[in-house]
Amino acid sequence: TRSTRPQRMLKAVQKNAIRGNPESVISAIDYFCKHSEWAMNVGDEKGCILDSVVTEVDPSTVLELGTYCGYSTVRIARLLSPGTKFITVEFNPASAEVARKIIAYAGLQDKVTLVEGASGDLIPQIKKLYGITTFDFIFLDHWKDRYLPDIKLFEEYGLLGKGSVLLADNVICPGTPEYLEYVRNSPRYESRYYPSHLEYTKVEDGLEKSLFLG
Ligand SMILES: O=C(NC/C=C/[C@H]1O[C@@H](n2ccc(=O)cc2)[C@H](O)[C@@H]1O)c1cc([N+](=O)[O-])cc(O)c1O
Ligand SMILES: [Mg+2]
Secondary structure: OOOOHHHHHHHHHHHHOOOOOHHHHHHHHHHHHHHOOOOOOOHHHHHHHHHHHHHHHOOOEEEEEOOOOOHHHHHHHOOOOOOOEEEEEEOOHHHHHHHHHHHHHOOOHHHOEEEEOOHHHHHHHHHHHHOOOOEEEEEEOOOHHHHHHHHHHHHHOOOEEEEEEEEEOOHHHHHOHHHHHHHHHOOOEEEEEEEEEOOOOOOEEEEEEEEEOO
């Protein structure tokens, strides 16, 4: 049967990247998406903004919702200090399998815990399962209608501390209007929009960074 896009992306990484070299894995995926097949990775332009926020926060605990093929997982993991706890959540088993292989190809498998399941099911259990009290940095890049319910779960289960930073992809395209309205109007967050473009295109998109004030 025909391969899937994630499988073809993995093949491109195995063919064009250097094992153990995260930068080459990132470049190989971006090249594949620009010259072979578009895919919904955060991409190089928004990826640089992601890098700068991760570097600025220098988190001890990280959560990513929406691993997909592991592109942003590799971008984040390559910047983390040793001992950082990094959990990434993927719902689709086939995507999770590709992501595990891409993360391992980059040599970052020891820095990342990939959990298969739905964010709504997992968030209430994170403290118990992974011994995490609060997350310093959260990257939201999963189903866009889950951003708002999930940030409310973070609040409900006490997973945010004063200074926690949430970074949300696609707040313009495909768009997350209810989430934006919430973080921009809630007195509990200080939000800032980083204008950019939809990965590998000229379409407007951007990232919203929200600081939890406690
Ligand atoms: O739809 C988009 N992203 C949805 C991502 C979904 C991913 O999150 C996982 N997940 C993990 C945990 C869950 O609880 C639910 C899903 C899903 O299994 C999938 O791997 C999207 C679309 C465009 N676009 O241009 O159309 C551009 C983007 O940058 C996007 O991120
Ligand atoms: Mg996205």
